[in-house]
Amino acid sequence: MTQADAGTGLTFRILGPLEVWSDGARLAVGGIRQERVLGMLLLAANQVVPLPRLVEAAWEDDPPPTASHQVRKMVADLRRRLGTGSELISTDGPGYRIDVDVEQLDLRLFEVRLTRAREADGAGLPHNTVIQLQAALDLWRGKALSGMDSAAIMSAAAVLEERKLAATEHLMDLRLAMGEARELVSELRALIGEHPLREALRGHLMLALYRSGRQADALHLFDETRRLLADELGIDPGTELVKLHERILRNCADLDVPAQAPPVVAVDAPPVVRPNSLPYDVPDFTGRGEEVDRLLAGATEAGLSLFVIDGMPGVGKTALAVHVAHRAAEKYPDGQVFIDLHGFTPGREPLEPSEALEVMLRAMGVPGEQLPDDLEGRAARWRVQVAGRRLVVVLDNAAEFAQIRPLLPGAPGCMVLVTSRARLAGLDGATPLSVDVLSQAESLALFTRVLGRELAPGEEDAAADLIEVCGRLPLALRIAAARCQNRPQWTVNYLLERLRAEDRQLGELVIGDRSVASAISLSYRFLGPDHRRLFRLLGLHTGTDFDLYAAAALADLPVEKVEAQLEDLLDAHLLTQRVLDRYTFHDLVRRYAQITVQAEESDAERRQAVHRLLDYYLHTAHRAAELLQPGRTQIELGLTHPPAATPAVGDFTASLTWFDAERANLIAAVRRANRLGMDQHACHLPRDLSFYLLWRGHIHDEMAMLHTAVEAARRLGDHDAERRSLLNLSLPYWHVGQLRKAVDYASQSHVLAQRIGDLSGEGAALNRMGSYFGELGQFTEAMRCYERALEIHRSCGDRRDEASALIGLSYVLATIGRNYEAIATAQRGVAIERELGSRIVELTGLLNEALGHAGLGDLRTALALLDRTMVMAKDIGAPGRRAIILAHYAEFHRRQGDLDSAEDCGRQALELLWALRRPAIGAMVENILGAVHRDRGEHVQARKRHQQAFDLAHEIDARLEIAKALEGLALATGSLDRPDEAVRHARSAAEHYEAMGIPAPDALNTIIDIVRLK
Incomplete structure (x- = not known):
């Protein structure tokens, strides 16, 4: 890619110093850190680069606390600077991705040239190999991303440099074999000057000198190499170099230039045939505008335009490929070839590459008697037949990349569209395109087009719901619309009601020989036995998405084995992944898994699997909750199937993150346990979940969970668990302002604690009652509760509850104007909490201490304490606490006279x-x-x-x-x-x-x- 090449559109050059060109003008991309971020994105073009990797590239080992935010600002600025090319950089899950075509990035073109060189090598075409290697090396302008001293970038650049050197050595080897010796001597000396310890280059130069009639110089070079390696590395020359030296000493005949192969005798070419074996383009093809534009825009005359389209069953991969092939026909006038490779066809083995080549060569007009018998011969004949022609080739329903590789044209100018249910890795130079379900608008358009009529008044909402029930899957939408069209008496509302019945949902999505269940079944049946078992058991999962630890618990397998199987299911598009390290089903695939596990697993195995999953969630939630509330009362969980492996929830932040990811699953697990009569889980899991739900503001979820826990505890006859659940239940009612109910539940807990002789539980209930009476303005009653609670906590040695009571009491003291006592009491509570490591209660204590100082008129100290509490609240993600802190900021600023800030x-x-x-x-x-x-x-x-x-x-x-x-x-x-x-x-x-x-x-x-x- 020369500067002239960069004269149209937006192009990037990283095989040398970073350069960005737009329509012949070089763009500035910002400072050095911004260049590093762009460089790292380009090194992994078309792949997601996680945000921490970009931070590492920009700052190495000493990033500032705001590094992630600064990287986001850099990306935003890069998008602005790139102008019309700004859409190339997209946010994707945990990081960013830059999407560039081959012509836009010299690194991608380098990779394509190397691929072409390998293909030419494999086909026995050394001259073509040399042309491609030389073209690849001509793209380099120095060291990759030279001038960037980031360790992460330098490491990646070093890998590229190694690939460049390997290509260079291969090129030298081929040129020597073609008789170039004298011409290479100066080039090789220059290369050795840059890479003095590269033995392969020194061997090439020795051979070039020998073939140039300079045997002595070749031997002298070996002696020089031996001394250099001994001085620099303390080693002797390698075996290959030593053998070459010995053969030069003996003037071995095999060192001479090899004889050239005899010229190829031309055969009569068959008449030119312009094939067109494409299926018809469905007239109601709908949506996919972005995908169609991307595929058509990616077609180029400069090389082979290779696209791999993958997606789940029924998502419309073949329809998209055929539609694009028809649209591209004018640009590829020499023909269109379509072949079904039967990668996922019931009752058929995938088509062997040799069989596929026979079909394709016959379509190109090659007579049967001229077809080579072996795969290599047919592949070579195919490349010869296609050379110089512009074709669209659709390789539909591929099973794996090995099935495709021999079918690819060797020369530039063709467009190849591959479709597969599985993600195909290993096709160098291919542009992947994963097809997702349709958007809501596209789904509605497809449904109404197949339905063949406008929606009747009142059907719009039903159609929108029906689209979601079908999961916006094109096959499901087509079948649903066709069924409604074929039954004039059916309304959209009637069809929706039929589809909402989960037990027959997939049974409704059938018409003729087309069925959503059959489409999913094809992918399922092509799995191995272990993968099928995991897929089935995942249908028992209680929530929406899951991590590998939950999957391992369901399947009772080591996480390493499960992770590999999950990734295989992901590649087979039986699972999807919207968030890194978490997996989910499409709704209809989940329903298929649920049906399959009912049909193929026994009742006992299903119940055991669910029990393992609930034990996993209870065990992990218990550990995470202990980190959110250090020092809380320990209880015996009594797990039947303790999990072998759990995620790393080693600190407060990691615990919050885990709860954030698993909230919906944990709530669903409680409901499943309650429904199945697994009262141990229904009782204890809400306790572990309740504090998190309260902290994040999911109050009504917390209420529902704790009511379930109270009922389960009563069924178990576990009075201690009932007492705890009642006390926990009082908190969400307090937060939503139902203070009398909060007092009532706390009082019930207090009475139950007295009845069973649980002095510690009695003190905990008094703590809560003190808070609620304080909120009600009953400060005398609040003081009485807190003072009695402190007596109990100190007698029982309950340091955590003592701190809680002290901090609650400090609020009452500050409110009634006893500010010195309030400050001292809050400080004692905070000191205990720091010993125990509970940041949440410490935050409340500091806030109450601030109220005491404000009551004394010391607003400066009060504001400094608020600053500390706000940092803590932001760190641990507590919106309710942040709102309280902001309220006090407002009051203190008002009292200072800063009304705007207030x-x-x-x-x-x-x-x-x-x-x-x-x-x-x-x-x-x-x-x-x-x-x-x-x-x-x-x-x-x-x-x-x-x-x-x-x-x-x-x-x-x-x-x-x-x-x-x-x-x-x-x-x-x-x-x-x-x-x-x-x-x-x-x-x-x-x-x-x-x-x-x-x-x-x-x-x-x-x-x-x-x-x-x-």
């Missing part, structure tokens, strides 16, 4: 609360924003904010915020010259403060006095 923090808190039902926090934020408006003199807006706060707080009986809302309403209405309303609110607020044991603010008495004087 309003900004308050609005941020409300944005977080939009997705969380936390009315108590919402009321607090509305009151603070109301005070901000009052401070600005915006009394109408203030009145509105305080009224919203009152409504939220009144709904949940949060008395402190009710009092603050009434106080704000009194101040706002007083400023709006509504004296009667102001006095009414002021008196009501004062009564609420008095009932809570908190002195009423002076402003309330001032309002009452002013109005009285008037």
Whole structure:
């Protein structure tokens, strides 16, 4: 690729210094780190480069904390700089991918040239091999990505340099065999100057010197090499070089230039035939615009345009290939060849390459008597027959790449479209295209086109649901629409109801000899026995997607073996992978697996498999929950099938990440256990899941899980588990503002703990009751609960619960104005939590300490503590805690007089609360924003904010915020010259403060006095 070659479109050059060209002009891509990111993407062109790999390339061993964010900004800037080529860089799962054609990247063209050289070598065409190797090496302008000192890039560049040297040595070898000796001496000396320790190059130069009549120089070169290797590496020359030296000494005849092969005698060429064996292009072909454009745009005259189209059964691979072949026919006027390789055809073995070549050669007009008998001969004849012609070749339904390789044309100018249910690896220079299901819009268009009529009024929603039931799979949509078309009395709604019956869903998707189940069955039957068993058992999985550890538990196999089988199922498109290291089914494939496991596995094996899976989830969730809540009470799980291997959940962050990935599966596991009467799992798994669900704000899921746990514990007669579940159940009710229910469940737990003599459990219940009474504004009752709880925790040695009680008590103390005590109490609780390693409770303690300092007027210290808590909340992903922290930021900034910052923090808190039902926090934020408006003199807006706060707080009986809302309403209405309303609110607020044991603010008495004087 020369600079002139870079004159059209967007091209990249990395076989030398990085260069980017667009329409003849060189583009700047930014600073050195941005160049490294682009270079790393280009080194792995058309493949996903994980974000950590890009960070490593940009910064090596010392990336800043914001490195990932900076890489994302670099990619965004690269897209902007590339202009119309910006769509080349796409976000894909865990990283980024740059998609470039052969003509756009010199590295890809280098690889294609090497492939062509290997093919020519295999066909016994040394002159062609030399041409291709020389063309490949001419692309190099120096060391790959020279000037980039990143270790990751230098390592990859070193691999490329080795490939370049190997190609160079092969080229020298061929040119020597063709009689070039004198011409090569200077070239070889230059190469040895660059690579002095490369023995193969020195051997080539020795042979070139000898064949040039310079035997002495050849022998001298060997002596020089021996000394160099001894001095530099302390070794002797290798065996090959020593043997060559000995043969040069003896003037062996076999060192002379080999005799040239006799010229090939030409045979009469058969008449030119322009074949067209393509199937018809379906008239209702729908969608796939992006895929069609990509395939057509990728066709080039410069080389072989080779595309491998793979996808799940029924996704429309053949239809796409045939459609593209018809569209490309004008560009390839010498013919179109289609052959079904029967890679996945029931009752047939895959077509052998030799048989396929016979069919293809006959289609090209080669008489039967001129067909070679062997595969190599037929492959060579095929390449000769196609040379110089522009053909479209569709190799449909391929089983593996070995079946395809002999069928590929050897010369440039042809387009080859390969389709397969399996991902085919090993085809150098091929452009892969994995075909997914249709989009919603494409699915609707296909369905209505096959249906042959417009949807009737009221059918639109049913059609949308039907499309999702069919999983947007083209085969399923075609069959469903055709069935509806063939039965005029059927409506779309009626068909939808039939398809929604899971037990007969696949049975409905049949018409004539076409069936979704049969299509999936073909792929399933081509699997080996072990793969089929794993596929079946995966149909028992409780959720949507899964990792290899869950699969290993289901199958009772080592993870290494299961991982290999999962990857094979992925390549066979019986599984899909939308997230790295996680697998899932298409809905219809999952249904096939569920039917198959019912048919082919016994009841006992199915139940054992589910039991193994639930044991795996319970074991791993228990470990992860212990890292989220260090020091919590240990219980005996009583697992029947402890898992042999589990994922690495070694710290707080890893545990949260695991729960994030498995949330839906764990919830489904609890429901499955409850349905099957596996009460041990239904009781204990919600406990391990509940704190995570609360922390992430999935409150209603948590409620449902814990109600299940209470019922399961009662069936088991496990009073201790019932006590724990009742106590845990009180928390989500507290968070959604149902404080009386929260008190009720905590009280039930407290009574049950007293009944069974569980002093530690009694203290834990009192802790929770203290929190709830505090929220209700019953501070005297809250203090009583916390003080009794502290006595119990200290007597039992429950350090974690002691810390929790201290931190809860510190909030009450700060709220009623005992700020010095609040600070000291919070600090004692935080110190214990740091010993135990619980970051969550430590965060709450620091927040309460900040409230104490703010109560003393030390807002600087309070804000510094808030800064620490916000960092912790962001690290551990706690949106509810972040909202509380932002609310306190707003209040502290307001008290400092920074009203803009106060309003900004308050609005941020409300944005977080939009997705969380936390009315108590919402009321607090509305009151603070109301005070901000009052401070600005915006009394109408203030009145509105305080009224919203009152409504939220009144709904949940949060008395402190009710009092603050009434106080704000009194101040706002007083400023709006509504004296009667102001006095009414002021008196009501004062009564609420008095009932809570908190002195009423002076402003309330001032309002009452002013109005009285008037």
